[in-house]
Amino acid sequence: MTGLRAASLGVPFEPVPGFRDTNLPATADFRTVKDPWTGEEIYVVPALRPRWAILHVQEADAAGNARIFGSPGYDVLMAQAADEVILTVERIIPSSELARMPELTRISELSVAAVVEVPGGARPGDCAGCYDIDEAGVRRYLDAAGTREGLRTYLESTP
């Protein structure tokens, strides 16, 4: 999250409390800097700037203004951090409908490169208000994804 936030702010790194006496910083090349005012050491995490963020949302207009119902997770932050955003959408709705309650729009078209209407696009995961997690579907995916061939068959046979 910290790396994405740094990217979203256009800065090269962001400080974050914690990590002291753990083995994680070494594995990810997190380093410490001195607080210029107090001299205290704090870990910094390098910016994590994805080329693409592919986000599935419940409703958006064709321009890419998106509503997210249920927990937005990290979606808004990912949209802010990535170079380009592709939205997959349960249903495309008219912009005029968004304009009636614009405060429900969480991602704006200004950062969206493409919108694709894909009903069921989060399956076998859940999509709040649309469908719950499909446990059998997750199991099928896990069983198939162990091998390259299995994954290909799964992708070709899954709508």
Add this chain to the structure above:
Amino acid sequence: MPELMAVALARLVRDGEVACHGVNSLLPSLALALARRLHAPRLRHVSIGGGLDGTPGTIPRSSSGPAWLTGSPVVLSNVDVYQLALRGRIDVMLLGCVQVDGRGRVNSTVIGDFARPRVRLPGGGGAAVLFQVVRRVIVYRTRHDQASLVPAVDFVTATGNLDRLVTPLGVFRATPAGLRLEALQPGATLAEVTRRTGFTVEPLPELATLAPPTPAELAALEALDPDRLRDLDFR
């Protein structure tokens, strides 16, 4: 055994605290719901799925899914939840782990060497930070054996404000000198805990045995989890 663990966890959270848990946390979500029904009606339950004091009726299998949004006055993003913690607004966190050592360090990253692990685990999911910004961290492990409670963890995923470690055999309290056995689960003995623990077990002078789950606690568990989803973590 799931009852003992859920009840022991529930009793450790206090009325009025703000509590959170991560993903795949059926037992913590059950324990918090149980505490809210019994001794801690003003406990605040922040689910990583974004709910505040969610009331799904019976607990859902997914502790991060939208079911915990039922009855919540707000939807918190994951970013919101982390920022609450970073700002010091989370009092207590309930967290599972794979390994824990006598110094109270937790591993949920790898078994074996990091570069060539024998088993790659799900990872800490922010625990390295949360352990140092949340006031009290209560860690649990549903198995009490020498592979889980080890002399030194293979990898330090998180360390810091550990408060308690809860297992099917007992409760350890974190002290400046390391973990100390504070209580035995009903039916467990000090000898058994010592035999099944990989680090040296040092009991506190006031070592006690936890009171068995009360009829009220058992009834609340049944009401919250009639399908016994709590057994899933113990298979």
